[in-house]
Amino acid sequence: MFDQIIECAPLGVFDSGVGGLTVAGEIFRQLPAEEIVYLGDTAHVPYGPRAVEELIGFADEIVDFLISQGAKAIVDACNTTSSVALEFLLSKYDIPIIGVVEPGVKAALRHTVSGRVGVIATEATIMSAAHRRKVQQLEPAVQVYGQACPLFVPLVESGETNSGKVRQVAREYLAPLMDQGIDTLILGCTHYPFLVPVLKEVLGPDVNLVDPAWETVRQLGRLLEEKGLTGRDKGTVSPQHRFYVTGAVEPFREVGQRLLGTGYLLERVMQVTLG
Numbered sequence: 394m395f396d397q398i399i400e401c402a403p404l405g406v407f408d409s410g411v412g413g414l415t416v417a418g419e420i421f422r423q424l425p426a427e428e429i430v431y432l433g434d435t436a437h438v439p440y441g442p443r444a445v446e447e448l449i450g451f452a453d454e455i456v457d458f459l460i461s462q463g464a465k466a467i468v469d470a471c472n473t474t475s476s477v478a479l480e481f482l483l484s485k486y487d488i489p490i491i492g493v494v495e496p497g498v499k500a501a502l503r504h505t506v507s508g509r510v511g512v513i514a515t516e517a518t519i520m521s522a523a524h525r526r527k528v529q530q531l532e533p534a535v536q537v538y539g540q541a542c543p544l545f546v547p548l549v550e551s552g553e554t555n556s557g558k559v560r561q562v563a564r565e566y567l568a569p570l571m572d573q574g575i576d577t578l579i580l581g582c583t584h585y586p587f588l589v590p591v592l593k594e595v596l597g598p599d600v601n602l603v604d605p606a607w608e609t610v611r612q613l614g615r616l617l618e619e620k621g622l623t624g625r626d627k628g629t630v631s632p633q634h635r636f637y638v639t640g641a642v643e644p645f646r647e648v649g650q651r652l653l654g655t656g657y658l659l660e661r662v663m664q665v666t667l668g
């Protein structure tokens with residue numbers, strides 16, 4: 394009975410907005426038997442300029458909500474809260490919770506040859522130096538160069554991912570990192586993989602772009618196996634994913650669908666008030 398409940402329980406996934414869909418999409422690919430319940434805290438996006446205490450408060454409320462929705466494990470699909478709130482969440486909740494910072498760093502360390510790694514992320518993530526601290530812990534000889542990109546999240550949330558404005562802003566943000574001769578760039582915000590075509594165009598072919606989603610979901614799969622929490626394949630019945638937003642439903646559904654592409658139909662988007 395208990396096993397059956399666990400097999401059918403969803404994974405909780407959260408972000409400030411549509412960014413976590415880059416991780417959700419990877420869950421659909423790597424762990425197709427898993428069902429997700431997603432929370433996009435769109436009433437508070439962007440998270441990047443906010444204070445640490447406030448971000449911890451948001452993450453706490455979200456995890457509480459996802460647990461109330463039956464989540465068996467949580468993916469903090471936001472680098473900002475993974476940087477400043479994950480420790481708090483792990484100390485407060487018994488449920489398995491995985492963030493995106495450590496997986497991103499591990500993937501980058503596998504790619505770099507020169508030992509010069511860039512990180513682009515929100516202001517709060519760069520200020521926390523979470524990626525730098527993790528690299529120092531795992532591979533102290535590797536140099537990390539961080540760059541905050543405050544305009545990227547609002548652009549992606551409005552569905553603007555490939556315009557002249559995005560290109561111009563990307564050139565400005567990436568120039569100092571290119572001057573440092575990085576060979577690997579961590580996309581340290583889950584909104585940024587949606588900007589990959591422009592980022593590639595600006596960086597050229599010699600810089601590896603690391604989207605932490607793949608490694609995060611690989612680690613998640615292992616964690617679920619270790620804890621005996623793996624979902625059961627329901628045969629012909631596809632998982633019934635649910636999406637909640639704290640702001641308006643339609644912009645999230647519309648932009649999210651455009652960003653996810655035609656492979657997945659973004660249905661069941663509902664508004665919720667937290668706290």
Ligand code: DGL
Pocket residue numbers: 408409410412413438439440441442470471472473474515518546581582583584
């Ligand atoms: N996707 C969030 C992250 O990974 C964006 C934070 C924001 O809303 O500024 O950091």
